[in-house]
Amino acid sequence: MTSLDEILAAARKMCEPDEEERRLISKVADTILNRARSVIKEKKVDAEAVLGGSYAKDTWLKGECDIDLFVKFQPDLKMDEFKQIGMDLAKEILKGYETLVRYAEHPYLEGFVDGVRVNIVPCFNVKPRHWISAADRSPYHTEYVKRHLKEELKSEVRLLKKFIKARGVYGAEVKTRGFSGYVCEVLILKYGSFIRTLEAFSNLERGAVINLGEVPADVKLRFQSPIIILDPVDSERNLGAAISEESLATFISSARSFLQNPSLKYFERYDGESFIRLLEPMADNLILLLFAHERRSPDILWGQLHKTSEAIERQMKIRGFEVLRVFEASSEEAEGAILLLLESLTLPKYMVKVGPDVYRKADALRFVQKNLNRSTLIWFSKDGRIVSLQERVERNAVNVLQSLLSNPTELGVAEGLREALKSSTTILTGREALKAVESKGWLRREVQRLVSTKYITFDPD
Amino acid sequence: MTSLDEILAAARKMCEPDEEERRLISKVADTILNRARSVIKEKKVDAEAVLGGSYAKDTWLKGECDIDLFVKFQPDLKMDEFKQIGMDLAKEILKGYETLVRYAEHPYLEGFVDGVRVNIVPCFNVKPRHWISAADRSPYHTEYVKRHLKEELKSEVRLLKKFIKARGVYGAEVKTRGFSGYVCEVLILKYGSFIRTLEAFSNLERGAVINLGEVPADVKLRFQSPIIILDPVDSERNLGAAISEESLATFISSARSFLQNPSLKYFERYDGESFIRLLEPMADNLILLLFAHERRSPDILWGQLHKTSEAIERQMKIRGFEVLRVFEASSEEAEGAILLLLESLTLPKYMVKVGPDVYRKADALRFVQKNLNRSTLIWFSKDGRIVSLQERVERNAVNVLQSLLSNPTELGVAEGLREALKSSTTILTGREALKAVESKGWLRREVQRLVSTKYITFDPD
Incomplete structure (x- = not known):
């Protein structure tokens, strides 16, 4: 049995970038920052370029560094112009590199420079709480962490990120509804170490409030989420709102398991039993809905997918089917899927x-x-x-689904997916469904993630 | 369409005994009363014989008259002696006739005199509310009805009894938990006619209190039953306590149906579709438990059967089986049965x-x-x-039942039936179960009663 200290030392090695990586990233970051500044100067735009994200805070995980460069515009710029000029500038900065337009709340540009992913994100240069776009807070977050996070706590942040990532609950995006990198930093600032953070969460009570400064008296009235985490740069913002009950529970349970029986496996993606072996015995009860959808911002897409799978689950339950589990997946490009595990595909007479x-x-x-x-x-x-x-009028789950999908408005699926579901859905069951899951990378990964965490999240000894 | 008056007139004809029947019954009653009085005199017992029941009250249904003769003993008589002397006297009174010892709270003697059933029931001659045995109230009930029920209301009582009997909810015994003859009389005294009684019940509210005299202020605290009907000879007694929610609902619903669409069929036992035809399509979901049991007082036996079927239903539900319906039956001699209709005899994997x-x-x-x-x-x-x-560890209902019955204490079945169930139960399913139901008169009648009242109790037009 390895001691906790040895495990943490080994885990730190997995998290900490080495000198070579640091040199490469720094070089790319410098290059991009310089290019940005000269483009701004050259184009005579009233804007300022700053580095942000985990690179600037020195909290990125080994081998997983993105460089975020924020271009801060004056707040009197109109939104249309902001989007237009922002993207023009970004394209100019990344000229000569492979790029991709991405959408969060507003568009930004992703590029690859010497193999490093670079995001050029336009935002407004405003005072705290005068936010115009969702990205405006980010430079403040960077500043706050750079100022408060002591050198020796950076590796604690990395341990926490690695742990949370391995549990599949890293990231505040709608797909995951988990813990953002910034939340990990705030938690380490609050609790002082990785282990003390796990201890705090393993004893968490429902509706806990986590804050670095003073807590507004009416905080529980203003925010309603399983956990409230106040943003230290904006006490009107609850970072916990992005965290689902499910992600929170997964972290709490994993923290308890780790503390009871620490092991390096908590920092690695689980690659135990294949999901196919796990799902094969229940193949008879599986239904896979495969459909095509148009490309859209991932947060919007995943919101639609969640809403759709919830609607389908609800409607199947109303019709007497016991839905054991339902979840959704997407290539984020053109294909989506909803996987249902039913108690039985046919109902009693x-x-x-x-x-x-x-x-x-x-x-x-x-x-x-x-x-x-x-x-x-x-x-x-x-x-x-x-x-x-x-x-019973209708006893067959596939028939019921076909009839539900033929009228997606009544079904209550997300508006943005209604036509896609109605016109493009293929329904597969049993081994056919499993085969389709195996053959599609995006779907295989999602299913693997969701079915195989048993002995990490729950194992108490 | 026949008018309500014509229907009621026809129904009255079905209820009213004719002169010939009256003559026969009177002759038997006089004979028995005279024999009782001379036996009492001859044996020098300190007791008094009086006629009671529906004969004495002139409210019996045509063709269904029993003669109840009460032998009232002095209250200082010890219970053992009361039972012994009571039965000795009764045997002497019915000497020369075919007799059978019956048990309610205490034993009484049933005999057949010129084809008329005669019950000789010992009781105590006490003042109201100083009751020693459960039969002591009966002479007071008889007196009360004879004094208050006007001649023209007797046929209203008969209509009500006939209606309630045809719905299968006549009788206060534990088997039926329905409306006793005395309750029917009290209701007619209260509402003044058959139709007004139906009207009152068709608009009944939950927890209604029905009384002839004044209502004690704390009546709802003292009695808890779906309906409270105060006994006019003993306001501490709630006649409604013997009526189940199920029997009450059946009467209320039938009353509504009849008032909406009066028909003579409400006064006749339903003999429409055979239960076999009704149950055949669901034979696959039927389980019949057949068992032997010792003879005991019917109220005790049916109490045990109810308790047992409830325990079995509860345990099957805990194990995941959807119990659509369960009911019990008995020959009241030596055989009992519990019939379960399940959604499915096997559970999903x-x-x-x-x-x-x-x-x-x-x-x-x-x-x-x-x-x-x-x-x-x-x-x-x-x-x-x-x-x-x-x-699931166990998916087969028959296996589950076998295992439950092998440990009837844990199952929670009535103590008096535990050994019988454990050692003698045969489990039949499907067509085998239906065949067994058809072949046993007591079981066939019970099943027929419980499955075939659809178009009487519920038919709104």
């Missing part, structure tokens, strides 16, 4: 419908009028409610 | 077990320790609870 009690005269009459002819048997339960035994 | 939320640290740990190795998959739900997907 008969069902009971429990009606109102006899004292609600009008309701009872309505129930009887509606159900009498459909009832094979009808009687009063021991507590005086009308019980109708009926043959 | 996988199930989910939802555990505590992550914040309940000790509970969460316990759940994980107990379920981790059984879990095929385990994850956190969207609301932060642990969800474990597991293969």
Whole structure:
């Protein structure tokens, strides 16, 4: 058995960039910053270029450095112009490199410079809480962390990020609804070390408030989320709002497991049993919906996918199907999927419908009028409610899904995916579904992530 | 369409005994009363014989008259002697006739005199509310009805009894938990006619209190039952306590249906579709438990049967089976049965077990320790609870029942039936079960009663 200190030392080695990596990244960062400044000067734009993100804060994970360069514009610039000029500048800065336009709240440019991913992000140069675009806070976050995070705490941030990433709950984007890098930094500033952060979370109470400064008295009235984490540069912002109950629970449970039985495996992506081996015995109960969708900003897309899978789950439950698990996936390019694990793909022939009690005269009459002819048997339960035994009209899950998808408005799926689902969905079941999962990288990865964390998140010893 | 008056007139004809029947019954009653009085005199017992029941009150239904003769003993008689002397006297009174010892709270003697059933019931001659045995109230009930029920209301009582009987909810015994003859009389005294009684019940509110005299202020605190009907000869007694929610609902619903669309069929036992035709399509989901049991007082036996079927239903539900309906039957001699209609006799291979939320640290740990190795998959739900997907250990309802019955104490079945169930139960399913139901008169009647009342109790037009 390795001691906790040895495990943490080994984990640190996995996180800390080496000198060679630091040199390469620094060189790219300098190059880009210089290019940005000269382009701004040359084009006579009233803007300022600054480095941000985990590079600037020196908290990036070995082998995973992006360089974020913020171009800060004056707040009197109109939004249209801001977007236009911002992207023009970015393109000029990355001229000669491979680039890709990306969308968060507004467009930004991603490029690759000597193999390093560089994001050129336009934002406004405003005072705190006078934010115009969502990116305006980022330079303040960078400044705050650079000023407060002591040198010796940087590797604590890296350990925490690595741990959270290996559990699949790193990132505040809608897809994951997990812990952002900035949240990891705030947590280390708050608790002082990786281990103390895990200890705090392993004993977390529902609705906990985490803050670095003073807590506004009405904080619990203003924010409603499983955990409240106040942004130290803007106490009106709850960083916890982006974290789902599911991601939070996964982190809490993993923290408890790690503290009880520390192991290096908590810092590595799990590559144990293949999901195919895990899912094969339940193949008979699997349904895969595969569909095409147009490209859009990932946060919007994943929001639509979540909403859609929730709607499908709800509707299937209403129709009597026991949905054991449902989740969604996307290539983020052109294909999406919803995977349903049902207790059974067919329902029993008969069902009971429990009606109102006899004292609600009008309701009872309505129930009887509606159900009498459909009832094979009808009687009063021991507590005086009308019980109708009926043959099920539709017992086959695939048929039910087909009929639901033919009317996606009624189904309640996200508006942006309605037409896509209606016109392009292929429904696969059983081994056909598994084969399709195996053959599509994006889908295989997502399924692997969601089915194989058993002995990390939950293992208590 | 026949008018309400014509229907009621026809129904009255079905209820009213004719002169010939009256003559026969009177002759038997006089004979028995005279014999009782001379036996009492001859044996020098300090007792008094009086006629009671529906004969004495002139409210019996055509063709269904029993003669109840009460032998009232002095209250200082010890219970043992009361039972002994009471039965000795009764045997002497019915000497020469075919007799049978019956048990209610205490034994009484049933005999057949010229084809008329005669019950000789010992009781105590006490003042109201000083009751020693349960039968002591009966002579007071008889007196009360004879004094208050006007001649023209007797046929209203008969209509009500006939209506309630045809709906299968006549009788206060534990088997039926329905409306006794005395309750029917009290209702007619209260509402003044058959139709007004139906009107009152069709608009009944939950927890209604029905009384002839003044209502004690604390009546709702003292009695808890779906309906409270105060006994006019003893306001400390709630006649409604014997009426189940199910029987009450059946009467209320039938009353509404009849008032909406009066028909003579409400006064006749339904003999429409055979239960075999009704049950055949769902034969695959039927389980019949047949067992032998010793003879005992019917109220005790049916209490045990109810308790047993409730326990079996509860245990099957705990194990994941959807119990659509369960009911019990007995020959009241030596055989009993419990019939279960399940949604399916086999359960799906996988199930989910939802555990505590992550914040309940000790509970969460316990759940994980107990379920981790059984879990095929385990994850956190969207609301932060642990969800474990597991293969079901036992999926077959018959196997589950066999195992439950092998340990009837744990199952929670009535103590008096435990050994009988454990040692004598035969489990039949599907067509085998239906065949067994058809072949046993007591079971066939019970099933027929319970499955075929659809178009009477519920038909609104």
